[in-house]
Amino acid sequence: MLLDLPATASVEDSVARLKELHEAYRADYRAYYEAHASADSPAMRGADPLIVLVPGVGLFSYGANKQTARVASEFYINAINVMRGAESLSTYAPISDEEKFRIEYWALEEAKLQRMPKPKSHATRIALVTGAASGIGKAIATRLAAEGACVVIADLDLEKAEAAAAELGSADVAIGVQANVTDPLQVQAAVDAAVLAFGGLDLVVNNAGLSLSKPLLETTEADWDLQHDVMAKGSFLVSKAAARVLIDQQLGGDVIYISSKNSVFAGPNNIAYSAAKADQAHQVRLLAVELGEHGVKVNGINPDGVVRGSGIFAAGWGANRAKTYGIPEEDLGKFYAQRTILKREVLPENVANAVAVLTGPDLSHTTGLHIPVDAGVAAAFLR
Incomplete structure (x- = not known):
């Protein structure tokens, strides 16, 4: 042509x-x-x-x-x-x-x-996942690649991002890039890398995050700013940079926020983290309205605490939450499971499954939705 x-x-x-x-x-x-x-x-x-x-x-x-x-x-x-x-x-x-x-x-x-197998649900799609070198982000990148997508793994640690990408296959399938989501220049560079490597961008997952578990009187301004910069501001910067590409392409697309059940659940000693997650949750609603005219769907996922493979829990969050609940840190996953309706521990793969469904062909008419992936926490039911 x-x-x-x-x-x-x-x-x-x-x-x-x-x-x-x-x-x-x-x-x-x-x-x-x-x-x-x-x-x-x-x-x-x-x-x-x-x-x-x-x-x-x-x-x-x-x-x-x-x-x-x-x-x-x-x-x-x-x-x-x-x-x-x-x-x-x-x-x-x-x-x-x-x-x-x-x-x-x-x-x-x-x-x-x-005799060829059925086409994969995400074939031809190009995905950018932040915070994807470990935990939930890595599980999401792995699932999207398995469904046929080309994936850009963005993470603060370039070496880990490149290693995670290599696990998914050649550079035809996935690449790793360094990105501090609080820096608009690095965010733009990650989006540019996706476009340069694979020819466009169809799907963005705002997953990068961190947490400090402290009560109000021990939470400093620096604690508050750090968590809001990474999750609230970071998601805003990533969505803004991605939206420019999605709008220019005129092909629609998906933006996913990995929020938290804490965006609606009032847990103890968690003021900065939960407030930042609530900010992310409302960004979903606001952007679903604003980007809908361009065919871009914006949805969120609210997991409960995902302990296994989590960089956040391994970096001290797990120890702090275990102390808050008065249990050994190694029992935290079981503790979270027992307080749920289904009595099941939430794993990174469970969150990845929700991303695959929200961005796949079966929910093409769904936007502005938050899906709980928490094994059932009644106090976090959406109202």
Whole structure:
């Protein structure tokens, strides 16, 4: 497909022309299929262009993920080289449409396609997850990658972020970047890295967080500022930077906030953390309204304390909460489980499951929602 517009064309003009060319391409491809298909030919597969040429800019390739897009571009470049080589000797003549059809739709190829697994729910989607080198964030990144998404793991610790990304596969699947979410320049750099690595951005998870468990009279201004900077301000900065891309793309998207049951539950010795989480929870509602006109869904998840694999709990929060409740720290997960309706401990994977559902195809009409992932805490029921 050749995007035949001048370099001075606006983004809006380019998008409109690309949509027009896309529809024309699909019509041409359908005519090609119908002209060569027999009565027993299989149904036509999706006729979407893999290569878009923009004069003066270059080649853009598309696919279900970065790997398939890269392969498509390599095939195209090789085809150009074949044409150039042929024309240096005489002339290049492509095979007939009939022969192309035989290659594309031959019986064994169709049989192979029929045995292929169902497309993954997040194929073609590009996700940015903050605080994703451990705990809940890592579980979310792992689940999204398993569902076919390309993932950018953003974390304060670059080495851990890169290691977590490497566990998910090659750079075609995931990359790790360093990002302090309180710094707008680092946040913008993380968003830019996602766009540069994978070609866009579809899904953002505000997961980065920390906590200090202190009663009111022991909570300092520095304690308050730190927690609000990371969670309330940090989520705002990430959502703002991501929204610019999502709006420009005109493809919709998802923003997820990992809030907490503490955003609605009044627990002891927890003033700064719970207030910051309540801020995040209301950002969900505000942005759901503001970004809805652009097709962007904004939803939240309210977990109970996730002890296993948690960087927050390992960094002292667990010890403080155990002291507050008068139990050994190693029993904290069991304690949280016993106070729930279902008597189940909440794990990072449980939160990741909720993210996958909220951002998958089955909840395409849901925005402004908070999903509890707390095994049932009646005091945190939403009213």
